[in-house]
Amino acid sequence: MNPSPLAVRCQNVVKIYDTGDQKVTALNGVNLEIAMGELMMLVGPSGCGKTTLISVIAGILDQDDGYCEVFGEDLLSMSNQRKLNFRARNIGFVFQAFNLLPALTAAENVSVPLIINGMKRSDAERKAVAVLEQVGLGARVTALPSELSGGQQQRVAIARALIHSPRLIVCDEPTSSLDHETGHNVMTLLKEVALHKDRALVIVTHDARIFDFADRIAEMDDGHIVGVKGAGLKAKG
Amino acid sequence: MNHIAIKMLMGDRGKYLGIVMGLTFASLIMTQQPAIFLGLMSRSYSFISDVGLPDIWVMDEKVQFVDDIKPLQDTELYRVRGISGVEWAMPMYKGLLKARLADGTFQTCNVVGLDDATLIGGPPVMLEGSIEDLRRSDGIIVDIDGARDKLGKPTPGGERIPLKIGDSVELNDHRAIVVGIAKVTRTFQSQPVVYTTYSRAKNYAPKERKLLSFVLVKAKQGQDLAELTRRIRATTGLAAYTGEAFKTLTYEYFMHNTGIPINFGISVLLGFIVGAAIAGQTFYNSTLENLRQFGVLKAMGTSNWVLLRMILLQAVLVGTIGYGLGVGLTALFGYSMRNSILAFKFPWQLLMFSGAGVSLICIFAALLSIIKVIRLEPAIVFKG
Structure with a gap:
């Protein structure tokens, strides 16, 4: 059996933030591989570099050293425009604070990635309604984010991350603003709807209650990957 | 993306109205005060306008304006x-x-x-x-x-x-x-x-x-x-002027020898500054509050060029509405005062003048916001 192709391959990735007075090393030689069809969780204490790592993987932050390849493409060597197009087509985002545009309805929020990719607004919104139905929000397509509960907002965010069929979805603490049951439902949805063999999911989390959903868990500390635990293993809380 | 830009602008109704009100105020002051000024100045040569038949006015060469009579x-x-x-x-x-x-x-x-x-x-x-x-x-x-x-x-x-x-x-x-x-x-x-x-x-x-x-x-x-x-x-x-040249002589005398232009100029400048401050500040604040949203759009693949166009569209929209309201209020003011002693003249050039003023304010406001958004790192979206 052939091994799954790699979605992400990071080698010795270094990122240093220059705050003026001092330099802070956020990533200090990170090595990580994520396969297609895999749900990888990044865990570790605050400030260990998890968010910096998914920012590099998602192509919204350039590393200072090392190599990061996403679907076989070196993000650092891409021009800005190519990187924008790459992100628009290949990456979906789910955020801790949902980051929905408050003035747009659920359907309009979900349609944004398609509009960025050049689809006509009416077609994009039609497709958005279909995806919202898929995540169980078919009845709330015209609701504004302020009219939705936290769980519903995160479902809208998941629909937005899925609508343009990206090959990589990066999630930053997707359940930490939600209660246990809602968080569990959101993870079930992510696993059932978002994850398939042509897509990888990277989730940054502190929430030990959702570790069971991971295929693998990479534990980070002080800018390093200190250990990767395989499927079914529960990381230290 | 235009639709998203407009919705983002109007999403916070209070801020949106604040920007429009600021621009309306600026447009009103920059149109109404010069209209009164032009009305006053046109009165300085109204006697010449009323005497329409002659082509040329002949007078003592020392005459500086129509009421400066030096008999012959x-x-x-x-x-x-x-x-x-x-x-x-x-x-x-x-x-x-x-x-x-x-x-x-x-x-x-x-x-x-x-x-x-x-x-x-x-x-x-x-x-x-x-x-x-x-x-x-x-x-x-x-x-x-x-x-x-x-x-x-x-x-x-x-x-x-x-x-x-x-x-x-x-x-x-x-x-x-x-x-x-x-x-x-x-x-x-x-x-x-x-x-x-x-x-x-x-x-x-x-x-x-x-x-x-x-x-x-x-x-x-x-x-x-x-x-x-x-x-x-x-x-x-002797001095001899065509009717138009005599009007200009009179007009320029009042422009150079009275404090009227300075007084009205200060009003117009204040209107511009206050309008720019209110509209510019509110527009910029609105952008700052939407910064995370711009960051999300940037992370999802929206280019700086598209974001720039979105901000310009927002500026043009509020500018047009504010300008229209200000000019409309000025026209209404002039119309309601048409039978009063108030001097009021509203030529099309004044529309261009106040339009240019409001455009400057909008460009200033948009420029501050554009610089902020273009410099924005999309990685902001992952910050708490």
């Missing part, structure tokens, strides 16, 4: 008439004389003496009577505003009974009978205007050797006016 000898009239290219030349007296009212008080009037034979230079619109009535003994024509107000007969209650045809007035101790009421354009000083014949005006005026104020000249058909004015100057040594 009557013989100058004949010298001008002798210049080739002159169809006709008529005398005009213009001077300030005191009228004694029924209650014994005095009112300064702008007395205009017209050529006895032709009555050229008379009021533009007669409301009652006819200009020919000036030929009647002691006849004068009074402007309607003066007749109603300053020359009206005072009553014990403080109100004034308007002068009417047949009433008499004392002009410099000479009896004058109202034979007509005219409509004239309000002048800068807003004194009552009294028309009479040239010879009668000379009787009313204090005795002086020289009393001729202007020689009004009509050029022969096909005569080049610039050439004729040069010829009149060269021949007589």
Whole structure:
């Protein structure tokens, strides 16, 4: 059996933030591989570099050293425009604070990635309604984010991350603003709807209650990957 | 993305209204104050506009504006008439004389003496009577505003009974009978205007050797006016201006020698600064509050160029609405004041001026926001 192709391959990735007075090393030689069809969780204490790592993987932050390849493409060597197009087509985002545009309805929020990719607004919104139905929000397509509960907002965010069929979805603490049951439902949805063999999911989390959903868990500390635990293993809380 | 930009702009109704109100205020001040200023300044030469028939005004070379009368000898009239290219030349007296009212008080009037034979230079619109009535003994024509107000007969209650045809007035101790009421354009000083014949005006005026104020000249058909004015100057040594040039001379005198432009200029500048501060600050704050949303769009693959277009669209939208409201309010103000003493002139150039002012504010506001958004790191989306 052939091994799954790699979605992400990071080698010795270094990122240093220059705050003026001092330099802070956020990533200090990170090595990580994520396969297609895999749900990888990044865990570790605050400030260990998890968010910096998914920012590099998602192509919204350039590393200072090392190599990061996403679907076989070196993000650092891409021009800005190519990187924008790459992100628009290949990456979906789910955020801790949902980051929905408050003035747009659920359907309009979900349609944004398609509009960025050049689809006509009416077609994009039609497709958005279909995806919202898929995540169980078919009845709330015209609701504004302020009219939705936290769980519903995160479902809208998941629909937005899925609508343009990206090959990589990066999630930053997707359940930490939600209660246990809602968080569990959101993870079930992510696993059932978002994850398939042509897509990888990277989730940054502190929430030990959702570790069971991971295929693998990479534990980070002080800018390093200190250990990767395989499927079914529960990381230290 | 335009639809998203508009929704982002209008999402916070309070901020959106704040930006529009700021721009409306700026547009209103930058249109209304100059309109009043232009109205006032146009009054400085309204007398020249009212005397429409002559092509050229001849006067003493030291005259600086229309009310700066430096009398000529009557013989100058004949010298001008002798210049080739002159169809006709008529005398005009213009001077300030005191009228004694029924209650014994005095009112300064702008007395205009017209050529006895032709009555050229008379009021533009007669409301009652006819200009020919000036030929009647002691006849004068009074402007309607003066007749109603300053020359009206005072009553014990403080109100004034308007002068009417047949009433008499004392002009410099000479009896004058109202034979007509005219409509004239309000002048800068807003004194009552009294028309009479040239010879009668000379009787009313204090005795002086020289009393001729202007020689009004009509050029022969096909005569080049610039050439004729040069010829009149060269021949007589007097100043000669076309009607438009005389208006400009008067206008520029008021511009350079009164504080009016500075006062109105300060108002306009304040309107611009306050408008820019309110609209610019609110627009920028609105962008700052939407910064995370711009970051999300950037992370999802929206280019800086598209974000720039979105901000420009927002600026153009609020600018257009604010400008339209401000200009509309100015027009409404002018319309509601059309019968009042207020000076108001609203030419199309003023629309361009205030439009340019509002555009500058919008560009300034948009520029601050654009710089912020272009420098924005998309990684902000993962910050708590």
